[in-house]
Amino acid sequence: MSDTDSDTHDPSALRTPIVAVLGHVDHGKTSLLDKVRGSAVIEGEAGAITQHIGATAVPLDIISSMAGELVNPDDFDLPGLLFIDTPGHHSFTTLRSRGGALADIAILVVDVNDGFQPQTLEALDILKRSQTPFIVAANKIDTVPGWNPQEDAPITQTYESQSERTRQRLDENLYKIIGNLSDEGFSADLYWRVQNFQRNVGVVPVSAMTGEGVPDLLAVMMGLSQRYMKEEMEIDVAGPGVGTVLEVKEEKGFGTTIDTVLYDGTVKKDDTIVVGGLNEPIVTDVRALLQPRPLAEIRTENRFENVDEVGAAAGIKIAAPDLEDAMAGAPVRVVRNRNLDDVIAEVQAELADVAVDTAEDGVVVKADTLGSLEAMGNALSEAEIPIVRAEVGDVAPRDISVASTAEDPKQQAVLGFSVDVLADAERRAEIDDVQLFTDDVIYQLIEEYTDHVESIERAQQETILDNITRPSRFRVLKDHVFRQNDPAVVGVEIYAGTLQNNNYVVKWEGNEPTRVGQVKGIQEQGEDVDEARAGERVSVAIDGPTIGRQVKEGDVLWTDLPEKHAKILEQELKSDIPTDELEALNMYLEKHRKRDPFWGK
Numbered sequence: 001m002s003d004t005d006s007d008t009h010d011p012s013a014l015r016t017p018i019v020a021v022l023g024h025v026d027h028g029k030t031s032l033l034d035k036v037r038g039s040a041v042i043e044g045e046a047g048a049i050t051q052h053i054g055a056t057a058v059p060l061d062i063i064s065s066m067a068g069e070l071v072n073p074d075d076f077d078l079p080g081l082l083f084i085d086t087p088g089h090h091s092f093t094t095l096r097s098r099g100g101a102l103a104d105i106a107i108l109v110v111d112v113n114d115g116f117q118p119q120t121l122e123a124l125d126i127l128k129r130s131q132t133p134f135i136v137a138a139n140k141i142d143t144v145p146g147w148n149p150q151e152d153a154p155i156t157q158t159y160e161s162q163s164e165r166t167r168q169r170l171d172e173n174l175y176k177i178i179g180n181l182s183d184e185g186f187s188a189d190l191y192w193r194v195q196n197f198q199r200n201v202g203v204v205p206v207s208a209m210t211g212e213g214v215p216d217l218l219a220v221m222m223g224l225s226q227r228y229m230k231e232e233m234e235i236d237v238a239g240p241g242v243g244t245v246l247e248v249k250e251e252k253g254f255g256t257t258i259d260t261v262l263y264d265g266t267v268k269k270d271d272t273i274v275v276g277g278l279n280e281p282i283v284t285d286v287r288a289l290l291q292p293r294p295l296a297e298i299r300t301e302n303r304f305e306n307v308d309e310v311g312a313a314a315g316i317k318i319a320a321p322d323l324e325d326a327m328a329g330a331p332v333r334v335v336r337n338r339n340l341d342d343v344i345a346e347v348q349a350e351l352a353d354v355a356v357d358t359a360e361d362g363v364v365v366k367a368d369t370l371g372s373l374e375a376m377g378n379a380l381s382e383a384e385i386p387i388v389r390a391e392v393g394d395v396a397p398r399d400i401s402v403a404s405t406a407e408d409p410k411q412q413a414v415l416g417f418s419v420d421v422l423a424d425a426e427r428r429a430e431i432d433d434v435q436l437f438t439d440d441v442i443y444q445l446i447e448e449y450t451d452h453v454e455s456i457e458r459a460q461q462e463t464i465l466d467n468i469t470r471p472s473r474f475r476v477l478k479d480h481v482f483r484q485n486d487p488a489v490v491g492v493e494i495y496a497g498t499l500q501n502n503n504y505v506v507k508w509e510g511n512e513p514t515r516v517g518q519v520k521g522i523q524e525q526g527e528d529v530d531e532a533r534a535g536e537r538v539s540v541a542i543d544g545p546t547i548g549r550q551v552k553e554g555d556v557l558w559t560d561l562p563e564k565h566a567k568i569l570e571q572e573l574k575s576d577i578p579t580d581e582l583e584a585l586n587m588y589l590e591k592h593r594k595r596d597p598f599w600g601k
């Protein structure tokens with residue numbers, strides 16, 4: 001960093017970049033956060049890192065001592081990094097600010113052995129959509145066979161301590177990850193080869209277990225923030241605070257509180273704030289600003305410490321009246337010296353931004369936060385599942401009532417993402433026959449619902465199939481005439497399809513079909529059966545013809561398919577009938593269409 005740069009900006013006016021951690025389950029998000037926090041505590045001795053509500057602030061000097069020579073504090077004027085404590089893309093989608101992601105920068109954790117997994121792709125999709133710069137932590141390098149661990153060392157030093165073979169194994173896995181990133185449209189490389197972090201994604205090999213590569217990770221994040229995000233970090237330190245609700249929580253002695261990440265300005269005790277609520281913006285006065293007590297004092301009666309003022313970026317618990325309807329993911333704005341109506345309008349505009357498109361008919365969707373509701377909206381729209389109502393909150397009886405009025409049984413469903421189902425809602429669902437789906441992973445939730453839709457569709461098809469005449473083609477066997485007529489009884493072999501009792505039978509002469517009679521019984525080896533399938537030889541009683549006249553030995557006969565049935569079979573049930581039946585159907589259609597090209601269309 002040049003001197004001129006640091007001269008022109010007052011360092012106190014730059015806020016801490018907010019960092020979020022994403023990745024597939026078990027790839028090590030929590031461990032990596034713990035490692036950074038744990039190392040920071042050791043490096044900084046007591047009190048150097050500050051525990052916020054929902055976040056941990058690691059100041060620049062601590063980062064510098066953790067990263068060693070990789071981070072020279074004189075090169076930076078950003079105050080450090082603020083790590084959001086809840087990993088995963090769920091919290092990431094919750095953490096939004098004016099139309100974008102609240103996190104300024106993200107770490108995508110990928111298990112170096114496991115590689116890309118479904119939630120890695122989901123996380124990438126979210127990062128792409130929100131245009132959040134990110135780096136990839138290729139985690140668990142210590143599990144590469146033959147690994148020689150170097151506690152907390154930078155990656156170059158670690159590399160030098162590995163055997164040729166081990167290094168090769170690691171490299172292979174790293175290049176696989178780089179290839180996967182490229183498949184998803186991100187040009188990526190090992191971080192030390194990346195010149196422009198705005199254009200290329202840097203991959204940092206790390207171990208959350210041994211701390212190897214953690215110095216590199218911190219250095220890259222500091223560098224990236226300082227170089228490309230400094231302007232966005234400039235805030236009006238004394239200005240009215242702006243933040244996002246992380247969580248709405250009941251707190252003994254304080255009533256309903258909102259855990260908030262403040263990303264601009266300050267919030268003070270007694271400030272009037274506007275908070276996004278379920279029905280309308282909530283206007284209230286800050287009664288208390290609460291921070292967790294430092295670790296050493298955690299045993300005291302009171303878990304929180306009262307403060308008079310907080311500046312961005314910070315995680316803070318706000319206690320104020322009337323917060324019951326506050327929504328996680330909703331905006332929080334301090335009014336201070338401004339027109340209240342203007343601030344309310346700003347909050348309303350932000351809420352309108354995340355409104356999910358609803359249709360006349362569709363499923364009911366509930367989610368725990370505004371951001372996750374929006375993510376559900378996107379995912380459902382991609383899956384072409386219409387939504388009739390989308391709201392933040394637990395599944396309540398009135399959601400069931402709405403779902404129960406859907407005409408299409410497939411839409412008599414409630415999809416709840418990361419929410420609870422209230423007991424009376426569950427009872428109501430049972431009575432009203434409304435299907436409830438809840439999950440903490442969006443794609444799984446959608447999969448459960450589409451499976452359900454498919455099973456309904458299958459059942460519908462099966463009912464149709466039960467009521468439809470099935471095609472068949474069969475031959476009257478030579479020397480198997482057991483009775484001439486009233487009814488005629490003959491041995492037949494089914495070539496294709498299914499011959500069923502009571503089917504009418506047709507014979508083609510040239511292009512002309514003639515109905516010759518009706519099946520009045522099928523016997524297989526002396527036993528009465530309802531149908532005979534392709535390949536089987538059975539004896540059939542046919543009421544109508546006399547053998548030797550309308551029907552002769554060796555004749556090929558067909559089930560007489562009503563035109564309407566032929567049409568349904570061809571247009572809707574093709575994939576539901578066996579191949580041989582389809583073959584019989586096609587031959588039958590072809591015969592008819594020689595005569596009348598529009599038959600069965």
Ligand SMILES: Nc1nc2c(ncn2[C@@H]2O[C@H](COP(=O)(O)OP(=O)(O)OP(=O)(O)O)[C@@H](O)[C@H]2O)c(=O)[nH]1
Nearest residue numbers: 024025026027028029030031139140143207208209
């Ligand atoms: N050997 C090794 N194990 C690791 C490393 N990082 C994480 N693990 C282990 O991998 C498992 C999953 O780690 P977590 O940190 O819980 O993973 P996560 O991504 O936070 O998982 P969820 O929060 O469940 O999504 C744990 O058993 C960790 O001990 C690493 O670098 N090396």
